[in-house]
Amino acid sequence: MLGTDGIDWNSIASAEAMSAFCGIIAGFVLAGLVTVIGQKNPEGGDGHASRGLKLFLACFIGLATASYLYALTAGELVCTRAVTEQLFSGAILAADALIVIVALAWLLPAYDRNKHGEVRFFRGLIQFSGQFAMLMVIVSADGFNNSVLERHVDGWATTLVYGVGVSFMLVILFVWWKPLPPVPPVPGPLPRGHAVEGWPAYWRDEIVLNSRVQVAARTAVAVGGLLAVAGGWVIGIAWEHWTSMASWLAYTLSGVTLVLPALAIITAVRAAPRA
Numbered sequence: 001m002l003g004t005d006g007i008d009w010n011s012i013a014s015a016e017a018m019s020a021f022c023g024i025i026a027g028f029v030l031a032g033l034v035t036v037i038g039q040k041n042p043e044g045g046d047g048h049a050s051r052g053l054k055l056f057l058a059c060f061i062g063l064a065t066a067s068y069l070y071a072l073t074a075g076e077l078v079c080t081r082a083v084t085e086q087l088f089s090g091a092i093l094a095a096d097a098l099i100v101i102v103a104l105a106w107l108l109p110a111y112d113r114n115k116h117g118e119v120r121f122f123r124g125l126i127q128f129s130g131q132f133a134m135l136m137v138i139v140s141a142d143g144f145n146n147s148v149l150e151r152h153v154d155g156w157a158t159t160l161v162y163g164v165g166v167s168f169m170l171v172i173l174f175v176w177w178k179p180l181p182p183v184p185p186v187p188g189p190l191p192r193g194h195a196v197e198g199w200p201a202y203w204r205d206e207i208v209l210n211s212r213v214q215v216a217a218r219t220a221v222a223v224g225g226l227l228a229v230a231g232g233w234v235i236g237i238a239w240e241h242w243t244s245m246a247s248w249l250a251y252t253l254s255g256v257t258l259v260l261p262a263l264a265i266i267t268a269v270r271a272a273p274r275a
Contacts, residue, residue, distance in 0.1 A: 011073060011082040018086075019070035022093055026063040029100055032056050036107070047205055048273070051213040052106035055099050055271070058217040062096035062224035069231045080148055080242040081234060084253065087144045088231035091257040092224050094133040094140075095264035099220055101129050102268045106213075109273055120275040123176070130172045130269045137261050138165030141254035148245045157251050161258060168262040175270040180208055204274065216264075216271035223264040227257070 036053045069089040076082040105122035108114050142161050145153045183200045 011086045012076045012079070015070045015073035015076070015082070015086065018089070018093075019067045019074060022063050022067035022070060022089075025097065025100060026060055026067060029056050029060045029063060029103075032100075032103065032107070033060065036110070039111070046110075047210070048106050048110035051210060051271075051273075052103045052110060054213055054217040055103035055106065055220070055268070058220040058224075059096040059099040059103065062092050062099075062220060062228075065224060065228045066092040066096070069228065069235075072235055078239045078242050080245065081237070081239070083144060083147050084234050085231055087140060087253060087257050088227045088234065090140050091137060091261040092227050094137050095220060095223060095261040095268070098126070098129050098133045098265055099216070099268045101126055102216070102272050105273050114275075117275070119273050123272055123275065126269055126272050127173070127176045130176070130265050131169055133265055134165060134169050134172060134262060137258055138162060141165070141258045144254050144257075145250050148250050149247055152247075154247065157247075161254065164255075165258060165262075168258075168266065171266055172269050175266055176272070180204060180274065209271065209273065212267070212271040216267040219267045220264050223260045227260060230256070 033053065033056050036049050036056065066089045069085060069092075073082050073085045073089065076085070101122070105119060105126060108118045108122065138161060142158060145157060145161070183203050186199050
């Protein structure tokens with residue numbers, strides 16, 4: 001496979017290890033799910049735990065799917081098709097690996113583990129991981145174009161990949177840094193068990209951040225589902241159609257696997273807990 005058709009990375013040889021890696025992370029996510037479901041939260045922690053649970057469920061599905069797709073790639077015999085399959089699997093992994101960290105961050109306030117700045121530390125880790133995941137998606141998209149097009153990539157395409165990718169990285173930084181909007185006045189009678197002095201925390205967690213977590217979880221499921229369907233469709237295309245790939249198709253595939261995980265990453269960073 002070395003140097004064949006411009007491809008200098010053995011996606012088939014690495015697929016088995018990547019499948020195991022996704023499976024290991026999915027196992028840790030399953031452990032987190034069991035913890036959230038089986039352990040009683042301290043007073044006031046149920047809402048935080050439910051937000052972590054939503055994110056854990058979303059990324060567990062994605063990681064399990066990525067593991068399955070990588071396992072299929074391990075049995076490949078067509079180099080170009082294997083590279084394309086890993087493009088979709090890697091996009092799912094990049095997004096869901098970050099969502100795991102965001103979900104873990106929500107377990108800190110859920111189990112009263114924020115007395116020494118733990119949430120603040122996790123927010124920094126989320127920012128770093130989000131930027132790293134986005135960088136990996138950019139490199140993957142550019143590497144895919146160079147592999148399947150045998151290094152004959154238009155300059156504008158490379159510029160677009162890196163330009164759009166860097167723009168997404170700036171958006172990730174912005175949504176992470178941007179403070180929450182000002183707390184509005186108390187609208188009326190609060191739900192049972194909530195006092196007026198607790199309105200700012202209730203509004204922050206139960207209204208603003210809860211809706212952001214729901215958006216992040218739904219986006220993760222939608223993005224993972226679309227990428228998984230695309231990856232499965234690629235696997236089903238007969239080998240004789242992979243002798244060459246049109247440049248427009250390569251640019252489209254790399255663009256899709258750049259934008260979709262970026263959307264999941266941005267919504268996940270936006271849904272992170274606040275110190």
